[in-house]
Amino acid sequence: MNYERIPGRIYEQSFARIRAETDLSRFPEDGARVAERVVHACGMVDVADELQFTPGFAATGRAALKSGVPIFCDGQMTASGLMQRLLSEGSRIVAPENRSELSLIARERGTTLSAVAVECWAAELAGAIVAIGNAPTALFRLLELLDEGADKPAVIFAFPVGFVGAAESKRELMRDSRGVDYLTLPGRRGGSAMAAAAVNALLLEAAA
Secondary structure: OOOOOOHHHHHHHHHHHHHHHOOOOOOOHHHHHHHHHHHHHHOOOOHHHHOEEOOOHHHHHHHHHHOOOOEEEOOHHHHHOOOHHHOOOOOOEEOOOOOHHHHHHHHHHOOOHHHHHHHHHHHHOOOOEEEEOOOHHHHHHHHHHHHOOOOOOOEEEEOOOOOOOHHHHHHHHHHOOOOOEEEEOOOOOOOHHHHHHHHHHHHHHHHO
């Protein structure tokens, strides 16, 4: 079979096709590079037309990552997709662990482990990066914490996916981001690959 085998050529051709097929004109330059990565992660160029964001999300996120802030992820799948080698000194990736005490709290409250884990971030949220690629309940609980007076993260990358709560949680973020920059994909679509790709785009920028 005749197919491209050389990794560098595959990479170059992929992004050349994305740029040829995608209208990125509504994004700031640094935001366009993030959008390219999100499209690359899912293979759907129409996603670029649907992404919603605050104008400064890319610049704010890049500056935060350069300063070594923690990156909070709603699940191990999102965390595993991040380019750890590009983390600035002092930065770390934090994702929920299936600890028995957290699982017990989640069962007692009738909620998800991801939502309970978000509460563990509260003391370190100030200026941090939040990447949500799976659980709508994590995004809902994060917004509730902000309403309760928690410190604001620098940027929220909101890509929860699914049929229950995903569209609704992102709609609430867009309605009122609580003064936090964000990038999100409205509706049911999303996923950890897209959330990780958005953060990786800024990690690459910060490390350049």
